Amino acid sequence: MYLDTLLKLVVGLVSLLTVIRLLGKKELAQLTPYDFVYTLVLGGILEESLFDEKIKITHFLFAIVLWGVLIYLIERATKQWNPIRILLKGEPVKLISNGNLDMKKFNQHHLEMEQLRSALRKQGVFSLREVRDLFLEPGGDVTLNKYVKYEALTNGDLKEEAKEEEPSVLLVDEGKVKVEVLTFAGKDSDWLMDELAKKGYLDPSKIAYCEWSETEGFFIKTY
16 A cells, blocks of 8 residues: 555656646746646646545556646647637737726736736836736736836936835726725825816716826826
8 A cells, every 4th residue: 555655656746747847948927827727637636546545556647647648739739729829828918008908808807906006016016107018918927018208217318316206096996986095095085086077087987097196196097
């Protein structure tokens, strides 16, 4: 029994390393949901065989070999035929184009504005006003192209006196006023409605995105 368990563990480890090799040299962020499925199913096969004495080492080997062959064939198919690659691996989705939000794609991919803002903050972007183009990658991370005026200065650029900027807060998210955020910012709904009215926005339900900061003011995108 102990020998059988040892063999299964060794075979499972070798199989996992083989699957990693089949997937190629990818960073963790580059792995697609299907890549995770490959390894999760392999782990499930190993776990089931370890704790079920009825599953012999030969059955385990057969399952591992079959799974490995299927992974190899799928990886080859995705490289050879682009439609299959798009179906299984996905492709980048452009969510923002020239500063305009594609709310249809936002909803299709179940992406919330706060999720997006969190991803942007990790890249040092604290306001959507800085983003010209934004892509949702197959692995779930986002890549962006900033407006030139918000790009960091290089050694060859004219040095100007920098100014401090307050972080922005999301006040209206897909037509809904975020009262708790208003309270956090020390404001209320009456203040928000008055400020929106001054800018010609009388109905918050028609606003897809509205952020505000103490230093930069409002940044609003409608549907």
